[in-house]
Amino acid sequence: MPSIKSTEGLERVVFYHSAHDKSRAARTRVMQFCSTLDVPATPVELSDAFNLLEIAARIRQDVVKVRQEGLGPIRFNIAGGTRLMSSAALLVCVLEGIPTTYVHDETYKEIQLPLIRMNYADRLSERQKEILAYLVAHRERPPSETALARALGVHKSTMNHHVKQLLEKGVVEVAPDPSDTRAHLIRAAPGAELLVG
Amino acid sequence: MARVLISTFGFDESKVLRALRWLPYDRLVLLAGGKSLREPGLRKLQAAERAGGCTVEVVRVDPFDFTSCFYGALGAIERTRKAGHDVRVNVSGGTKVLADAALLASFQAGVEAWHCEDRPLRLPVLKGVTFPDYLRPVHKAVLASVEKPLPATRIVERLSADGYRESSVQSAITWLRGEDLVTVEIQGGIAIVSRDPRTAWFARALL
Numbered sequence: 001m002p003s004i005k006s007t008e009g010l011e012r013v014v015f016y017h018s019a020h021d022k023s024r025a026a027r028t029r030v031m032q033f034c035s036t037l038d039v040p041a042t043p044v045e046l047s048d049a050f051n052l053l054e055i056a057a058r059i060r061q062d063v064v065k066v067r068q069e070g071l072g073p074i075r076f077n078i079a080g081g082t083r084l085m086s087s088a089a090l091l092v093c094v095l096e097g098i099p100t101t102y103v104h105d106e107t108y109k110e111i112q113l114p115l116i117r118m119n120y121a122d123r124l125s126e127r128q129k130e131i132l133a134y135l136v137a138h139r140e141r142p143p144s145e146t147a148l149a150r151a152l153g154v155h156k157s158t159m160n161h162h163v164k165q166l167l168e169k170g171v172v173e174v175a176p177d178p179s180d181t182r183a184h185l186i187r188a189a190p191g192a193e194l195l196v197g
Numbered sequence: 198m199a200r201v202l203i204s205t206f207g208f209d210e211s212k213v214l215r216a217l218r219w220l221p222y223d224r225l226v227l228l229a230g231g232k233s234l235r236e237p238g239l240r241k242l243q244a245a246e247r248a249g250g251c252t253v254e255v256v257r258v259d260p261f262d263f264t265s266c267f268y269g270a271l272g273a274i275e276r277t278r279k280a281g282h283d284v285r286v287n288v289s290g291g292t293k294v295l296a297d298a299a300l301l302a303s304f305q306a307g308v309e310a311w312h313c314e315d316r317p318l319r320l321p322v323l324k325g326v327t328f329p330d331y332l333r334p335v336h337k338a339v340l341a342s343v344e345k346p347l348p349a350t351r352i353v354e355r356l357s358a359d360g361y362r363e364s365s366v367q368s369a370i371t372w373l374r375g376e377d378l379v380t381v382e383i384q385g386g387i388a389i390v391s392r393d394p395r396t397a398w399f400a401r402a403l404l
Binding site: 050052053078079083084086087090091094095099102104105106111112113114116117118120123124168169170171189190191192194195 | 261262263264288293294296297300301304309312314318319320321322323324325326328330331332375376377378393395396399400
C-alpha cells in the first residue's frame, strides 16, 4: 500500500497473491484501498506461490501484455508475497528493466532499486537468441549440436562457437544422448524461457 | 582456482545444506545477520564444515536492510573473484530482503545464482555479463564526477578536459537522468546534477 500511495499519476494496479487465506484477506483490503482512491485494481491469484519460474513466467507475460497494449510506464513493488514471489518479481524486473521498489517490513520506507531500463537478453547476440529460442521450443526433444546447426542453417563450426558462448553464459546445458553414447544433446537451461520467450 | 559458494542464511540450516549437497564447492561464505548469528543452525553448519576440514566465513549484514544485504553480497562476490576464485551464489536461505539483494548482486556482478529447495534451480543470470557493461565510459565518468552535486557546466568542463566531447557528456547526463541514476535540479538558473539520493548506493556500486 505505501507504493500505491506514493506513486504519482497511478492509473492501474495489478497485484499478485497466493491462494492462502491470509493472502486472500489481504487482497480484499487492497481492493478496498484502491477503490477509495478510485484506481482500478486487478488481483492475480497464483496457484503455486512456491514455484519461482512459473511465477516469473506469469508476471513476465503480464508485463509484455501491458507493454504491447501501450500502457505504462510500469513500476513494480516486490516487497509482498512469499519469498519466491518476491524473487520471481525481481527476476522479471531485472530482465525487463522495470523500476523496482522495496518497502521495508518494519518502517514501511520505500527503497528504489533503479534497475537500468535495459532488455537483459540484449547481451546475447541475435544468433544466440535464435539458438536459445529454438532450444526452448524443443525442450522436450533437445537436438544434438549437429542437428541444431542443420535446423538453423548454420555451419557446424559456427554453431560450436555459439554453443560454447551460451555454455559460458550458463543458459544452455550439454547432456549425453541416451540413444548414442558418443553424442551429446544441447538443452536450454531452466529459466531460459524468461530470456527469449 | 577454488570454488566458493556464497549463500544467504537465516535460521534453517537445511536450506544451505541442500545447496551444499548439489553445488560443488571448496569454500563456503554465509551472508547472515541479526538473530540468526546466535542460533543453533549456524553452529551446526560450522561444525559440519569443520568436520569436513573446511571453515565457514560469515559476512554480517542487517537481514532487513536491502542496502546492507546488497553491499554484503556484492562485496563478498567481488572479494572472492579478485582472489581468482570461481563464485556461485545460493539465494535460498535467509530473509526475503537478503535473498533478493543477493540475487540483484549476482545479476550486477554476472555470477551464477541458484535457488535450492526441492531441486537445484539455476536462475537466468548470464555469467560474465555485468550491469556496468550497460554503461558507456562517459556514463561512468559522469556518475563518478557527481559524488557531490555539481553544475552541469562544471561536469562538461571537467570531462572535456579528460577528452570527452561536450555533446557526449550532455547526452550522458540526459540518459542517466532518464534511468533515475542522477537528478537534475535548477537552482538559481543553474542546472545542478547529483546522484539520485534514493539510488546513490546503487550508482556507487556501478562504478
